Amino acid sequence: MSDLWRDTMIAGFRDAVMQILLVLPRLLALITFLLVGLTMAWLVRALTVRVLTAFRFDRLCERFGLNQPLAQAGIKQPASVVLSRVLFWTVFLLFAFMGVDAVNLPATANLISQIVGFLPNVLAAALVLLLGVLSANFFTEAALIAAVNAQLQEARIVASLVRWGILLFTFAMVLTQLGIAKEIVISAFSITFGGVVFSLALGVGLGIRHLMREAIERRLGRGKEKEKEEKIDELTHL
Amino acid sequence: MKAPNQRFTVIPMTDPSVIQEPAEDLSNQAVTADVVVGLLTLNNAGTIEQVVKGIIEGLQRFFSDASVMIVNYDGGSQDGTPEIVERLAAGQVAIRIVPGAVGHYASLGTDSGLLGRSDDVRRLCETAQSLQAKVCLIIEGNLRSLSPQWIELLGRPVYHDGMDFVVPLFRRHRYEGTLVNNLLYPLMRALYGKRLRYPSGGGYGLSGRLARELIKNPFWSQDAARISFDGWMTTVALAEGYQVCHAFLGVKEQDSKLGTADLAHVLAAAVGAVFHSMENYEPAWERTHESIDVPLYGAVEYAPLTGPVNIARMVSGVRQGVRDLLPLWEVILSPETLGQILTLGIQESDEFHFPENLWVQVVYEFALAYHDQVLHREHLLKSLTPLYLGQTASFVLDTQRGGTEQVEAAVESLCRRFEAMKPYLTDRWRWRDE
DSSP states (O other): OHHHHHHHHHHHHHHHHHHHHHHHHHHHHHHHHHHHHHHHHHHHHHHHHHHHHHTTHHHHHHHTTOHHHHHHTTOOSOHHHHHHHHHHHHHHHHHHHHHHHHHTOGGGTTHHHHHHHHHHHHHHHHHHHHHHHHHHHHHHHHHHHHHHHTTOTTHHHHHHHHHHHHHHHHHHHHHHHHTSSHHHHHHHHHHHHHHHHHHHHHHHHHTSHHHHHHHHHHHTTTTHHHHHHHOOOOOBOO | OOOTTOSSEEOOOSSOSEEESOGGGGGGSOOOOSEEEEEEESSOTTTHHHHHHHHHHHHHHHOTTSEEEEEEEESOOSSOHHHHHHHHHTTTSEEEEEEOSSOOOBOTTSSSSBTTHHHHHHHHHHHHHHTTOSEEEEEETTBSSOOHHHHHHHHHHHHTTOOSEEEEEOOBOTTBTHHIIIIIHHHHHHHHSBOOOOOOSSEEEEEHHHHHHHHHOTTTTSHHHHHOHHHHHHHHHHHTTOOEEEEEOOOOOBSOOGGGSOHHHHHHHHHHHHHHHHHHTHHHHHTOOOOBOOOEESOOOBOOOOSOOOHHHHHHHHHHHHHHSHHHHHHHSOHHHHHHHHHHTTSOSTTOOOOHHHHHHHHHHHHHHHHHTOSOHHHHHHTTHHHHHHHHHHHHHHHTTSOHHHHHHHHHHHHHHHHHTHHHHHHHHHHHHO
16 A cells, blocks of 8 residues: 555656656746847847938838827827837747747647748738828828818818728728638628718718809809809919 | 021021921031020910011011021920921021920929920920020910010020020019019029029020030939929029029910919929929028129019909918818927917908018928928928918008009018028028938
């Protein structure tokens, strides 16, 4: 009885030690990956800040109107800092995933290969998002200025419609690219976009039909007399 | 190669008298001309007969001792304009028809309304160089009021008096050219130190020297030359220290100008050309501290004001700008300037006043913002439109009870303010470059 108890204890202890000896290097590998990841991420962040500062990235972002949406999203730091932080966390997370993969837990098996496989989609989605935000800013600005110069009282509404139209389109493209609820996104986008176009058509048809008529008449040359009457200005600019 | 006993010298051409080939090929032939007239046309059948007759008569009357040539740069007319030019000039004066090499099409973005016009003028300058011309005249084909005297007034200062660039003045009423009076002229005068009005097209006189300078100018292909060729040519003449003068040509009537369709477009093109050239000629304008008069040929006359000026609409434009464009102006203007702009939004139409100092500050800060590229440049320039309308409204309100003299006095006062406040621009420009 006592021999059995002793053998069982020794076998249990030996198995436990063996398990620990097996896991310890993996834990060490995880810690090493985390430390290397931290160092690499810190280096990448520092390098990114230096390069972006040298290329006056913040001024470029200001010029392209990127700072405004960042501020609206509650991000007060310059775009170069934001980008360097994103890169910091990307590099660190990559190393962290490598570490987790090295531990070889059944729950996280093939984690890194799955992430690497999904990375092109994420990058494509990020690019689409960036281009979408840039386009939205550019065209919103253009629409606002054109509407103000035409003395259209609803200038800001026009600009907002342009902004949200482009952003809506962009978000739909991003979600489709990421494969998140693809069918729902496409359906929702089609319904929303169709609804907006229908509302606008209805609005144009009912609300501003007189304006449309005048515009068409002017285009056809019939409104010239009326235009002359309206033009009571002797001013020329050049 | 002049025929000695001819009163009016026609350059002997090989055969035929009308040659449809690129004018650059002239360099291969032993042909010279003292005066080259570049006629820029595009579907001008309605006006071209009077223009060509006026040019020929002007050349015969005022340049009888010179060898001359007309070079017609046509942008692809569909109404037979080149054929009319050819018919009218045949046997009278050497003529070359040069079809547009680049695809011309109407554009609201250029002050002539024609893209590719600068290329035509470049080829004209090259032709003038090949022909060793002393005088190079640029005439637009859509003029209805060209008289032979125009040729004299544009050509004589160059041919006899050693001028390099002749800018025409026309008979206008006091509120014609408000962008010139309130922005372009005061700014150019403060920058380059010559009291030369910003050109409004129609015709120019250039010396062979300036034509050669324009050809070799490295900035020809840039936006400034492409969008507002007239402004760019004037800037080159001023910044490079050429002799410039005015010639009063009388009434200017022309077929509708495409480029004046939209104020924001016109403003962006003309002001953009000046701002763009500021970067190229920084040393020239930084060392200029005062301005001098330029010679004037002819006596300036003004036309009476025949109709009302819609001030309420202009003031409404400023108000809307203050309401809607503030986020953009925050990026462009300093907080101090912006604070003063805000007060414009609450003024009554009848008592609207845009202080001179504030307007000068606005223009200089827009120039600095253009230099720094804080916004897309076209957006930046177009966002100046409501403020320009405000300045114009204030200008009209301040001068409407007086006559032309009061308008001229107001323009002079504004110009002096631009000159006095120039350190505001130069200091900040240098500081931002450091």
